[in-house]
Amino acid sequence: MSDLAPMREQVYADPRPKEHFDRFHERARTREPDWAYELVRLLTSLYGYTLLRARAISVENVPGRGAVILAPNHFSFMDHFLIGCYIRRKVRFMAKSQLFKRPMQFIYSHGGVFPVRRGARDEETFITAETILARGGAVAMYCEGGRSRTGKVGEQAKRGIGRLALESGAPVVPIAIHGSSRIRNWKRLQFPKITIQYGEPIRWEQLSDSTREQQQAVADEILTEIRGLYAGLEEHGRRGILRRVREQRRARRRAPKGAAVA
Secondary structure: OOOOOOOOOOOOOOOOOHHHHHHHHHHHHHOOOOHHHHHHHHHHHHHHHHOOOOEEEOHHHOOOOOOEEEEEOOOOOOHHHHHHOOOOOOEEEEEEHHHOOOOHHHHHHHOOOEEEOOOOOOHHHHHHHHHHHHOOOEEEOOOOOOOOOOOOOOOOOOOHHHHHHHHHOOOEEEEEEEOHHHHHHHHHOOOOOOEEEEOOOEOOOOOOOOOHHHHHHHHHHHHHHHHHHHHHHHHHHHHHHHHHHHHHHHHHHHOOOOOOOO
């Protein structure tokens, strides 16, 4: 018997036409998140800090300004909020179009979230994401597409994140969120300990006409980095990784200028 609470069945196709979501994309492209973002961030951060005991490692790897793509693994609906808890800048999220229904669509649109129509060639989503990045914003995108239903990081990356990285030229910060697969166990009064580790930024040369193969190769490389971070947390735990990170920082400070530190 699995120790994870069951998830609802995924619904990929949204019967509503593309035009239904144009207003949400327009708002995301032209306006910044407002009070709704700050309110949701406050409430979810309190939940994360207390019941989930969420803590971050190497949050300084996220640039304080300028375009950046945040690439976490995806187990829970809380992952969006967890990666933003320790980041001062506002993070813009993609969310499946099915979530854009009243009354929550008001919170999503005012919070800077924009829709993606899964199962469709949704060019509007890429236009919105690239517009935000061109203004120096931060966009979160999941390598695996939807949530993992197994409690493990997926084996196959979706090439969309590779396309966004290449077309925008923005650096990508791989992120491992450990423990969030058990957040849905709250009905059993089980609250996991969450750790969010931010990896070193990776950047590729900007290509406006990248091929599908190039996009997939970049997406696979990002997912490999995420899997490596996650495996480290699985093996060494939060304390072990914190100890390693501190040792690496001390080694960098002691190393001669220009020397590489493993």
